Amino acid sequence: xxxxxxxxxxxxxxxxxxxxxxxxxxxxxxxxxxxxxxxxxxxxxxxxxxxxxxxxxxxxxxxxxxxxxxxxxxxxxxxxxxxxxxxxxxxxxxxxxxxxxxxxxxxxxxxxxxxxxxxxxxxxxxxxxxxxxx
Amino acid sequence: xxxxxxxxxxxxxxxxxxxxxxxxxxxxxxxxxxxxxxxxxxxxxxxxxxxxxxxxxxxxxxxxxxxxxxxxxxxxxxxxxxxxxxxxxxxxxxxxxxxxxxxxxxxxxxxxxxxxxxxxxxxxxxxxxxxxxxxx
Numbered sequence: 001x002x003x004x005x006x007x008x009x010x011x012x013x014x015x016x017x018x019x020x021x022x023x024x025x026x027x028x029x030x031x032x033x034x035x036x037x038x039x040x041x042x043x044x045x046x047x048x049x050x051x052x053x054x055x056x057x058x059x060x061x062x063x064x065x066x067x068x069x070x071x072x073x074x075x076x077x078x079x080x081x082x083x084x085x086x087x088x089x090x091x092x093x094x095x096x097x098x099x100x101x102x103x104x105x106x107x108x109x110x111x112x113x114x115x116x117x118x119x120x121x122x123x124x125x126x127x128x129x130x131x132x133x134x
Numbered sequence: 135x136x137x138x139x140x141x142x143x144x145x146x147x148x149x150x151x152x153x154x155x156x157x158x159x160x161x162x163x164x165x166x167x168x169x170x171x172x173x174x175x176x177x178x179x180x181x182x183x184x185x186x187x188x189x190x191x192x193x194x195x196x197x198x199x200x201x202x203x204x205x206x207x208x209x210x211x212x213x214x215x216x217x218x219x220x221x222x223x224x225x226x227x228x229x230x231x232x233x234x235x236x237x238x239x240x241x242x243x244x245x246x247x248x249x250x251x252x253x254x255x256x257x258x259x260x261x262x263x264x265x266x267x268x269x270x
Contacts, residue, residue, distance in 0.1 A: 012165060050170075059161070114164055
């Protein structure tokens with residue numbers, strides 16, 4: 001039944017977008033975390049999406065294949081008083097780009113809304129189908 | 135008698151199946167709006183319906199690969215509804231190779247949903263008419 005597959009497809013997109021929102025929340029929360037448990041500054045996390053087949057008729061859902069650390073260079077901040085400063089007096093700060101994260105957040109929330117709407121439409125169509133013959 | 139009933143609903147059934155299938159494809163496009171390298175796909179409803187009803191001008195049906203061995207892969211020519219899935223033309227290319235245009239997809243999704251509701255209403259009316267006809 002194709003319309004039931006719509007639920008799986010939109011559901012996989014909801015899961016993927018919420019994982020992305022999770023990453024954004026983590027990045028924004030740690031935008032100033034100078035040292036984590038390894039003594040290294042926090043690095044921004046990015047989720048990687050990939051299409052994945054759903055059902056047997058060519059429907060494609062989304063799946064988070066991996067969460068990668070951002071390769072952007074660490075932000076250097078001049079703070080000679082800090083115990084973490086290097087010889088030149090610079091402290092390595094996390095490579096979180098706040099503007100990028102906000103854009104990511106808006107994009108994820110819009111995509112989430114759209115897919116929730118897709119689910120609602122599929123639901124109303126299925127309820128209408130159930131009402132055939134009544 | 136039963137086969138006549140079957141004929142009565144044949145068209146609606148085929149059309150509904152195709153609408154549901156198109157709904158699935160459009161949902162895939164919307165779900166993958168942020169997936170890199172994803173290519174949006176759709177079917178041409180009119181020609182798919184004609185093929186599915188066997189009214190197509192070319193009697194060959196959907197395009198298929200010739201299989202000379204049972205271990206050959208099946209061609210992606212058509213699915214079980216006989217619909218040929220095609221890639222959508224790109225309006226604005228994006229850097230990550232994704233060709234989903236959200237406005238187009240959402241408009242097509244809404245249009246398809248309304249067409250499906252209309253079809254369902256027709257089917258309900260058909261049922262009502264038939265049950266009125268068999269009232270003693």
